[in-house]
Amino acid sequence: MSVTAAKGFTAAGIAAGLKESGNPDLALVVNTGPRRAAAGVFTSNRVKAAPVLWSEQVLKSGQVSAVVLNSGGANACTGPQGFQDTHATAEKAAEVLGTGAGEVAVCSTGLIGVLLPMDKVLPGVEAAAGQLSEHGGEKAAIAIKTTDTVHKTSVVTRGGWTVGGMAKGAGMLAPGLATMLVVLTTDADADTAVLDRALRDATRVTFDRIDSDGCMSTNDTVLLLASGASGVTPEYDDFAEAVRTVCDDLGQQLIRDAEGASKDIKVEVVNAATEEDAVQVGRTIARNNLLKCALHGEDPNWGRVLSAIGTTSAVFEPDRLNVAINGVRVCKNGGVGEDRELVDMRYREVHIVADLAAGDATATIWTNDLTADYVHENSAYSS
Amino acid sequence: MSVTAAKGFTAAGIAAGLKESGNPDLALVVNTGPRRAAAGVFTSNRVKAAPVLWSEQVLKSGQVSAVVLNSGGANACTGPQGFQDTHATAEKAAEVLGTGAGEVAVCSTGLIGVLLPMDKVLPGVEAAAGQLSEHGGEKAAIAIKTTDTVHKTSVVTRGGWTVGGMAKGAGMLAPGLATMLVVLTTDADADTAVLDRALRDATRVTFDRIDSDGCMSTNDTVLLLASGASGVTPEYDDFAEAVRTVCDDLGQQLIRDAEGASKDIKVEVVNAATEEDAVQVGRTIARNNLLKCALHGEDPNWGRVLSAIGTTSAVFEPDRLNVAINGVRVCKNGGVGEDRELVDMRYREVHIVADLAAGDATATIWTNDLTADYVHENSAYSS
Structure with a gap:
């Protein structure tokens, strides 16, 4: 249609x-x-x-x-x-x-x-x-x-x-x-x-x-x-x-349908001071190559989420950050939370919630994982 | 020692x-x-x-x-x-x-x-x-x-x-x-x-x-x-x-020795209005995943260099940009320059010169290509 x-x-x-x-x-x-x-x-x-x-x-x-x-x-x-x-x-x-x-x-x-x-x-x-x-x-x-x-x-x-x-x-x-x-x-x-x-x-x-x-x-x-x-x-x-x-x-x-992707990743930033902060943090997480590789490998590597958040200028205190991956709160108050082994990473959609504990603004950014297929599609010929 | x-x-x-x-x-x-x-x-x-x-x-x-x-x-x-x-x-x-x-x-x-x-x-x-x-x-x-x-x-x-x-x-x-x-x-x-x-x-x-x-x-x-x-x-x-x-x-x-890299890429930004501009442009080029894939594939894809420069806030006019890759000026005044087939991409080092034609500041950023090996090293286990 x-x-x-x-x-x-x-x-x-x-x-x-x-x-x-x-x-x-x-x-x-x-x-x-x-x-x-x-x-x-x-x-x-x-x-x-x-x-x-x-x-x-x-x-x-x-x-x-x-x-x-x-x-x-x-x-x-x-x-x-x-x-x-x-x-x-x-x-x-x-x-x-x-x-x-x-x-x-x-x-x-x-x-x-x-x-x-x-x-x-x-x-x-x-x-x-x-x-x-x-x-x-x-x-x-x-x-x-x-x-x-x-x-x-x-x-x-x-x-x-x-x-x-x-x-x-x-x-x-x-x-x-x-x-x-x-x-x-x-x-x-x-x-x-x-x-x-x-x-x-x-x-x-x-x-x-x-x-x-x-x-x-x-x-x-x-x-x-x-x-x-x-x-x-x-x-x-x-x-x-x-x-x-x-x-x-x-x-x-x-x-x-993103090139070479095997995961669709929903990065939801909550409790940000402003919507701008939420978007900035969401984008920064979404662009972290190391995290995107980890998620491709079905590894709920929340340390890479925190290291990405740490590069932004958003309002937050490191020891108040919380991160949930697929419903499991793997990072609590900036440190180790629930057991990462509990995170079920088998499905195509991955849901990351980054809680900045700094306000009530929110934003959701969608991204994909980084895969060898992405590299192949973008290196094998000019596009 | x-x-x-x-x-x-x-x-x-x-x-x-x-x-x-x-x-x-x-x-x-x-x-x-x-x-x-x-x-x-x-x-x-x-x-x-x-x-x-x-x-x-x-x-x-x-x-x-x-x-x-x-x-x-x-x-x-x-x-x-x-x-x-x-x-x-x-x-x-x-x-x-x-x-x-x-x-x-x-x-x-x-x-x-x-x-x-x-x-x-x-x-x-x-x-x-x-x-x-x-x-x-x-x-x-x-x-x-x-x-x-x-x-x-x-x-x-x-x-x-x-x-x-x-x-x-x-x-x-x-x-x-x-x-x-x-x-x-x-x-x-x-x-x-x-x-x-x-x-x-x-x-x-x-x-x-x-x-x-x-x-x-x-x-x-x-x-x-x-x-x-x-x-x-x-x-x-x-x-x-x-x-x-x-x-x-x-x-x-x-x-x-960067993980999985097959190319060492020297991004030299010249004729920038300020050193800050030069660093910003250099970093933005250095972080462009599509360009990094292209260089891995030995493709002197200067269009991806220009599209990266275009996302910065540096001082430049699009139709005055010049890009040379390994000594060949593949982009001249924002458009097609010398034949990209002339670029010899066989060696590990790749040298990109981005000329902003906006001043006399310069900066060099070093980066690597993006490879399937990088994805593998960073997805196969937690690190």
């Missing part, structure tokens, strides 16, 4: 020849209206890919008619030529769809530092436009995969309106958005301001809190497009909840 | 039974004078092991007669009992050496969160004292190994005086000191103030700039002890240079 679950959208996914494998690599999502409101959030990486620079400009108008997405090349660190290529892609889509290039967002993903083969991209856009369909959502989701093993979609339907979406992402998952492309669509009748607020509220506590490998991408983009085709204007809170639910679901799918 | 290269020092290394393997695990270094001046730097981790808390107090007097070091247990996150155990260790050494416990520094390394078997440590201290020798430096260096594959020592001799030292460290190597224990000795006639200044000047640009895996330890300690036995008082600059040379040599030995 994906991006075409909501009324007022068509999509397509095709093989344009960008990937040597011949797999699908170009997707098109079109808002057929009546509304064409949109909001977007982008990577906070200061080295931004050409399509991010372009789409940030497009989103300033709050109007998006279409999104062109390609895998098989990130078009990042490609200089003025890369930006011209993105522009040409948007112009091509505008031409075949009968809209303006200023309403066409572009997203790219793949290897950094290589120009896209425009002799394949431009015909690809035309071919995709010829295959646009109200049932094209799944094909679009498949076409944006890179090292993803599965395509990721999610749909929530409320009273007469729907929010749906697709995501790609498997490595380079980190903060300021996890490395990924996400397109969300809705047929709710919502204006740009509502979309922007709901999207930022949602990404702050979902995509921004998954951190598979601490590496932030140059291409992260999350777009929310509204067609208004349902004719229903939901209450803000209901709409925001639906957007957050779809983002959370897609975020979980990203973590579960 | 190690810590007994300088006159006025004895040392010993024995197997006290802390390691299941039966390998040496307890070392003693004694300053026989006439001076007993000392300086120390400790981990900036806020979760500090008991021996760090103890030794910080000892160093406040600027006088150290002896150092007890053990592997086989970090005595970190062990609460009040852990601190009492460190105190008892110092008392025992003071008793058998005829000095005060307040002049005995203690260092521990090994698994976090486990109490030391004091029924083995205390007899071990006594046994080590019985074997003190002016030739004991190497044995001491061997006894502090954990996952180190080799023991690390270094000696510099200048006009009539010597600086020597030993180090242990292989994993959890990161900033605010790389995870390690280091004891340096000198027979130069230098007071505490000179030692302190020379040690801080040296560690700031040596140990503080090796970052194997981004993980900071709870136990890092670097001590510099002066006996004055040479009767020579060197010029400050000469002395500082000798200390820095020994620290640099030991730091390089740590990087070369």
Whole structure:
């Protein structure tokens, strides 16, 4: 269902020849209206890919008619030529769809530092436009995969309106958005301001809190497009909840498909002085390579949790820290707690609770273990 | 030669039974004078092991007669009992050496969160004292190994005086000191103030700039002890240079022996606006797991260097960044530079130069690649 679950959208996914494998690599999502409101959030990486620079400009108008997405090349660190290529892609889509290039967002993903083969991209856009369909959502989701093993979609339907979406992402998952492309669509009748607020509220506590490998991408983009085709204007809170639910679901799918991972690790920081402290501590634990290796080895090595907490600037006293792993309080008041042998580490999900005993703020960060498969996937070939 | 290269020092290394393997695990270094001046730097981790808390107090007097070091247990996150155990260790050494416990520094390394078997440590201290020798430096260096594959020592001799030292460290190597224990000795006639200044000047640009895996330890300690036995008082600059040379040599030995590493990576940041910027960028590059995997795979993936730089707050313009890998300028003005196929990646050392084009400050950070062997070493058992 994906991006075409909501009324007022068509999509397509095709093989344009960008990937040597011949797999699908170009997707098109079109808002057929009546509304064409949109909001977007982008990577906070200061080295931004050409399509991010372009789409940030497009989103300033709050109007998006279409999104062109390609895998098989990130078009990042490609200089003025890369930006011209993105522009040409948007112009091509505008031409075949009968809209303006200023309403066409572009997203790219793949290897950094290589120009896209425009002799394949431009015909690809035309071919995709010829295959646009109200049932094209799944094909679009498949076409944006890179090292993803599965395509990721999610749909929530409320009273007469729907929010749906697709995501790609498997490595380079980190903060300021996890490395990924996400397109969300809705047929709710919502204006740009509502979309922007709901999207930022949602990404702050979902995509921004998954951190598979601490590496932030140059291409992260999350777009929310509204067609208004349902004719229903939901209450803000209901709409925001639906957007957050779809983002959370897609975020979980990203973590579960992270490169080489064998564990999905939920790091819950509780009793922090501030939410900022909680996020900082959660991220620092989530990025500790030694801990991630230990958890891969099913070793509830809480000492590595404490040594990670100790590198943060959060408010805490070392002798008041508590850590529970899978429900066993292995560290109590900064020292040895319950027997670590009691921790059952056999399952894919690992739940760490770090109690800072410094307030009542909380945050949850999701990450993965560090495995030989991760090393293999990221060393055996360029990606 | 190690810590007994300088006159006025004895040392010993024995197997006290802390390691299941039966390998040496307890070392003693004694300053026989006439001076007993000392300086120390400790981990900036806020979760500090008991021996760090103890030794910080000892160093406040600027006088150290002896150092007890053990592997086989970090005595970190062990609460009040852990601190009492460190105190008892110092008392025992003071008793058998005829000095005060307040002049005995203690260092521990090994698994976090486990109490030391004091029924083995205390007899071990006594046994080590019985074997003190002016030739004991190497044995001491061997006894502090954990996952180190080799023991690390270094000696510099200048006009009539010597600086020597030993180090242990292989994993959890990161900033605010790389995870390690280091004891340096000198027979130069230098007071505490000179030692302190020379040690801080040296560690700031040596140990503080090796970052194997981004993980900071709870136990890092670097001590510099002066006996004055040479009767020579060197010029400050000469002395500082000798200390820095020994620290640099030991730091390089740590990087070369890092857990599972197959590459030693020199990240040189040039033309930064400030030294702080240069260090921040260097560290961020050094900690990028995706880059570390790529370099393991002998892939000069400069896109991952740029995406790492982009996450920093350093002064730079993305389209002025340059990156050279092993002498080939693969990224020029933020885009594609010379052909990456020209980069020879066959050797163990990899040299990355990141040019921020924003000033004239520079810094060099050393790190390692990320390998399946690293994952294995840190997941197969607790350490």
